[in-house]
Amino acid sequence: MRPSILIVDDDEVLRETLFDVFRKKGYEVFSAGTGDETLTVIRRYLVDLILLDMRLPDVDGLDILKKIKELDTEILVIMMTAYSDVQSAVKAMKSGAYDYINKPFELEELQLLVEKGLETKSLINEVRRLHRQHRVEHRDSHIYGVSPQIQYVREMIEMISKTNKTSVLIQGESGTGKELAANAIHFSSKRSAKPLMKINCSAIPDSLLESELFGYEKGAFTDAKTTKKGLFELADGGTVFLDEIGEMKPFLQSKILRVLENQTFMRVGGEREIKVDVRAIAATNRDLEQMVRDGLFRKDLYYRLKVMVVEMPPLRERVEDILLLAKLFVEENNKEYNKDVKGFSEEAKKLLVQYSWPGNVRELKNVIERAMILTDGEYITPKQLPFELKQTEPNCAVKVISDLSDPVLGISLEDMERSHISNVLKRLEWNKSKASKALGISRATLRAKIKRYSLDAI
Ligand SMILES: Nc1ncnc2c1ncn2[C@@H]1O[C@H](COP(=O)(O)OP(=O)(O)OP(=O)(O)O)[C@@H](O)[C@H]1O
Ligand SMILES: [Mg+2]
Structure with a gap:
């Protein structure tokens, strides 16, 4: 400006x-x-x-x-x-x-x-x-992982950070690293020296959200004793991160669209047009496309954001990353708590890779931190891991990987069979005749395998 x-x-x-x-x-x-x-x-x-x-x-x-x-x-x-x-x-x-x-x-x-x-x-x-902004640290914006999915995410981000204005939509389940991806885009773009302003659209009541985003003029409402700049103004030259955009009410969605299209807006209660130069990155864990169909999210804004989409893959679909991230968090905690934990016992590794991680990387991070606090030994063992991890069954064959260096060698045929049967049963809601057909075996054989692998104990 x-x-x-x-x-x-x-x-x-x-x-x-x-x-x-x-x-x-x-x-x-x-x-x-x-x-x-x-x-x-x-x-x-x-x-x-x-x-x-x-x-x-x-x-x-x-x-x-x-x-x-x-x-x-x-x-x-x-x-x-x-x-x-x-x-x-x-x-x-x-x-x-x-x-x-x-x-x-x-x-x-x-x-x-x-x-x-x-x-x-x-x-x-x-x-x-x-x-x-002092809490946002640049160096913490690296997205770790070796899976093809996360490599793809890194490539997308690299490409996006070369563009300057294009809006970005980051989608993914909770805890998959959406905010981290937004940091990575901002800090590797030309805008990195300028502010990255963040707002969580679900954490702020609608009435306040508007003035947080666009600021207000003196007298716009009773408490507006003076003018205040909003997020878009403060981010001039930089990036605005709109977290949980799916929660934003339609009247604000249309204002956002206007900023994205013209780079201009007015403060609440104001009449002057303010021009800014910002890139918007929006994130959501909801299915925006469905929300558009249901009339809950504006189609025009959705299409505007959809030009660049980064999908953060759930952790259970990139098992190769689990132990790598777990190790990373161990090292972080070693520094934080002044410990010298070397890693995980074999059984602990197995539990970590088998679990389905509904809370994704955030959950993994928390589990490791907790285990680090509990452990006195050199290695984290199942004892320090929470109950949920010992409850679940691998629901996907590759989950049984326990050797990071070569995932394929970590899976035995038995592991595969057990996991596949378990998956089919779950998918067919334990209808054994359908499952035996799907698996191409007799009901008797299926029963025997269920017993052998103790699948009925799940
Ligand atoms: N690939 C990764 N490498 C290193 N750390 C990661 C990675 N993915 C996520 N994290 C860490 O996991 C935690 C959760 O990530 P983040 O807050 O970005 O997720 P989110 O998708 O925004 O979650 P939510 O939907 O709950 O807001 C953060 O501490 C983040 O640094
Ligand atoms: Mg987040």
């Missing part, structure tokens, strides 16, 4: 001279000759800095300064005062002016003052942003 300057002076010649000077410097420039015009401009446009003449035909410069500050505390105001009027200048500074300059002035002096002011302003914004 180009910085914008408003020049307020009743002297038309001076006004036009300054207008030209600053426009040539690349600023967006507005001008006004009266106090009324001034207020109209700042109500309608986003202004970063105002050069304000102390003497205006309709009002006193100091009064207008107060009104400006009431409307938008963040606008910088530089007062232009008559040489003799030191007292007013002091008053202006006390009322929140950023600085003042005596008339007549050298153009260069004014330009320096403006540049310095805008620089300070952007530094202040930057510091605020860093405060807000």
